[in-house]
Amino acid sequence: MADRCLVVIPALNEEASVAQVVKEVREAITDAHIVVVDDGSDDRTGEVARSAGADVISLPFNIGVGGALRAGFRFAQRFGYPTVVQVDGDGQHDPSEVARLLDALEDADIVIGARFAGSGDYAVRGARKLAIKLLARSLSRRTGVQLTDTTSGFRAFNLHAVEVFARDYPAEYLGDTVEALLIASKAQLRVTQVPVHMRPRSGGAPSHQRVKSAVYLGRVVLALALSPLRR
Amino acid sequence: MSARVLEIAGAVISVSIMFELLRRRQLKEKYAVLWLFVGIAMLVFAAWPRLLDYSADALGIKSGPNLLLFVASLVLVVVCVHLSWEVSRLEDKSRALAEEVGLLRLEVEVGRTPKVD
Numbered sequence: 001m002a003d004r005c006l007v008v009i010p011a012l013n014e015e016a017s018v019a020q021v022v023k024e025v026r027e028a029i030t031d032a033h034i035v036v037v038d039d040g041s042d043d044r045t046g047e048v049a050r051s052a053g054a055d056v057i058s059l060p061f062n063i064g065v066g067g068a069l070r071a072g073f074r075f076a077q078r079f080g081y082p083t084v085v086q087v088d089g090d091g092q093h094d095p096s097e098v099a100r101l102l103d104a105l106e107d108a109d110i111v112i113g114a115r116f117a118g119s120g121d122y123a124v125r126g127a128r129k130l131a132i133k134l135l136a137r138s139l140s141r142r143t144g145v146q147l148t149d150t151t152s153g154f155r156a157f158n159l160h161a162v163e164v165f166a167r168d169y170p171a172e173y174l175g176d177t178v179e180a181l182l183i184a185s186k187a188q189l190r191v192t193q194v195p196v197h198m199r200p201r202s203g204g205a206p207s208h209q210r211v212k213s214a215v216y217l218g219r220v221v222l223a224l225a226l227s228p229l230r231r
Numbered sequence: 232m233s234a235r236v237l238e239i240a241g242a243v244i245s246v247s248i249m250f251e252l253l254r255r256r257q258l259k260e261k262y263a264v265l266w267l268f269v270g271i272a273m274l275v276f277a278a279w280p281r282l283l284d285y286s287a288d289a290l291g292i293k294s295g296p297n298l299l300l301f302v303a304s305l306v307l308v309v310v311c312v313h314l315s316w317e318v319s320r321l322e323d324k325s326r327a328l329a330e331e332v333g334l335l336r337l338e339v340e341v342g343r344t345p346k347v348d
Contacts, residue, residue, distance in 0.1 A: 035337075037333065055341065057333040057336070057337050058333055058336055058337070059329045059330065060329050060333070064326075070330055071333050074334060075334055078334070171322075171323070171326055
């Protein structure tokens, strides 16, 4: 178990894609322990993941990505995993790139697999693009590292980060990715990013539609305004 | 006169509801005390309406009803904020519980220790 890596896959209603993600992760990192956190799905996400060979943490009701992740971090801490990789259950992240994240973990506590960093051609537009840019700029300033994609859910964490996040991982929407970085910088964790490419979703419905992007932008601004004031 | 009877009746009813809820342990003491206090104040002001005018006068407020409205809305705002705060805390706690339940369920399913080798 010494340097086994724990892959945490938070999944909400991803029965169409989660089995494929589990399979690909296992192919990419053969000795990884895969845990799918079923965040109170209405569909058969948990069953599908279990029969694909993953361990499944079934949350009794939906508590959001942040809570799902913290459950993963607590699992890692309880069973002594030195590294945790977070991969989304929708198939947008290419598990073959996990190895690159893990490499970068050599000199960082948190590695973000970043879109818009030169690799791949994933693009967003409108308010969402603006929101992501705004976040990136402000968080780069605060963490002292050039970050282009602060909302990416493709990340790797080492023991230090796991310890910090098992204790305190933000639950609120957007909080989970953005505020986590602020907590990280307060705990003096070193953050870095690695460019990755994104694939189109292999199933399920995206968690934010384009019509909602204005609301999204508003919440980003609010999250940014509040985050430095928090504790 | 009838208005006064109505006011007193209202105050008595709300005090007794609070008292009954408290007696049946349906309401936590910390909340009940506040409402009991509000109910008693209502009763006092319903019984001696002129007390309201005197207090308004003493505080330099033109009319009794103004004072009543101001104090009532202040109390309601404070209570609402307090309840939001309580709900946030409860949400945090239930989230932590949900995480723990998920972890424990996995441990039970897999038989003590999940595939940690």
